[in-house]
Amino acid sequence: MAWPLLQLLLIAAAAAAGASSATTPDGPAPWPEQFHAVLFTNLTNVSIASSGPPLRLHDLYYDWPRRRNLNLIRHQLSGDPLYDVEWNNGTTFYFDSATCRTEQFPVGVLRPGWLADGSAVYLGRETTGGFDCHVWGKAGFIVYYEDALTRRPVRWNFIDVTGIEQFVMSFEVGVVLEDDSQWQAPAHCFLDEAANKTNEDGDHVAVSNGVMDAARLFRKFAGAAAAY
Ligand SMILES: *[C@@H]1O[C@H](CO)[C@@H](O)[C@H](O)[C@H]1NC(C)=O
Ligand SMILES: *[C@@H]1O[C@H](CO)[C@@H](O)[C@H](O)[C@H]1NC(C)=O
Ligand SMILES: *[C@@H]1O[C@H](CO)[C@@H](O)[C@H](O)[C@H]1NC(C)=O
Numbered sequence: 200m201a202w203p204l205l206q207l208l209l210i211a212a213a214a215a216a217g218a219s220s221a222t223t224p225d226g227p228a229p230w231p232e233q234f235h236a237v238l239f240t241n242l243t244n245v246s247i248a249s250s251g252p253p254l255r256l257h258d259l260y261y262d263w264p265r266r267r268n269l270n271l272i273r274h275q276l277s278g279d280p281l282y283d284v285e286w287n288n289g290t291t292f293y294f295d296s297a298t299c300r301t302e303q304f305p306v307g308v309l310r311p312g313w314l315a316d317g318s319a320v321y322l323g324r325e326t327t328g329g330f331d332c333h334v335w336g337k338a339g340f341i342v343y344y345e346d347a348l349t350r351r352p353v354r355w356n357f358i359d360v361t362g363i364e365q366f367v368m369s370f371e372v373g374v375v376l377e378d379d380s381q382w383q384a385p386a387h388c389f390l391d392e393a394a395n396k397t398n399e400d401g402d403h404v405a406v407s408n409g410v411m412d413a414a415r416l417f418r419k420f421a422g423a424a425a426a427y
């Protein structure tokens with residue numbers, strides 16, 4: 200009789216599928232090396248002043264092989280998007296059609312495995328936006344929600360003065376923004392470069408000795424530094 204073997208395989212397959220969501224993983228999954236995500240950003244609960252309307256849409260292009268990261272930020276009912284382009288040499292450009300600001304950070308782009316290195320603290324299981332999630336904390340201010348079934352990020356909050364809440368509306372693995380003109384800082388960024396450079400991140404925390412921890416780097420990655 201052949202059927203017991205088939206049945207056994209089906210039971211094994213079902214158990215394996217169930218295991219991925221029933222057991223608690225050691226940590227959040229590493230990120231894919233390239234992805235495009237659309238993030239809904241809510242800054243309503245931010246306790247420090249932010250510029251412009253508090254609701255935004257971010258198009259986030261993470262491109263680790265090329266060591267670059269772009270947040271294209273659209274404020275609610277505003278036509279002029281804000282670009283936040285981050286390079287691995289430490290330069291970050293924040294610009295729109297009229298203004299530009301650059302910041303120097305001693306470290307570059309966030310690594311895909313920054314959250315999967317065993318340093319995240321498991322906070323339990325919670326449903327957010329209808330998704331059953333594992334919840335992780337890091338560095339006392341990041342709360343990171345990962346879909347228990349697919350292990351995609353669903354949401355993250357910064358429970359500090361930046362108070363930012365971001366909801367992952369789409370997450371496309373392997374999607375790359377090839378159009379270099381979208382990454383290129385415009386001419387008005389280079390008129391008087393030295394004048395506007397600072398050595399602070401967006402939370403006004405001075406970076407010393409070339410050290411910036413991954414948690415703060417994540418804030419930069421998420422475009423929080425561009426929010427104010
Ligand atoms: C707003 O932020 C505070 C901490 O700053 C937190 O205690 C509170 O729960 C937040 N409110 C909402 C509605 O998320
Ligand atoms: C944004 O956050 C505030 C404060 O946490 C909350 O009251 C509000 O419902 C949120 N708005 C949206 C559209 O999520
Ligand atoms: C870093 O790289 C970008 C993009 O190539 C460039 O525009 C910027 O000037 C560089 N910054 C430094 C400090 O070399």
Ligand SMILES: *[C@@H]1O[C@H](CO)[C@@H](O)[C@H](O)[C@H]1NC(C)=O
Pocket residue numbers: 298299300387388389390391392394395
């Ligand atoms: C530098 O900052 C000033 C004041 O905010 C602004 O007017 C000027 O356009 C900036 N320069 C560049 C090159 O971004």
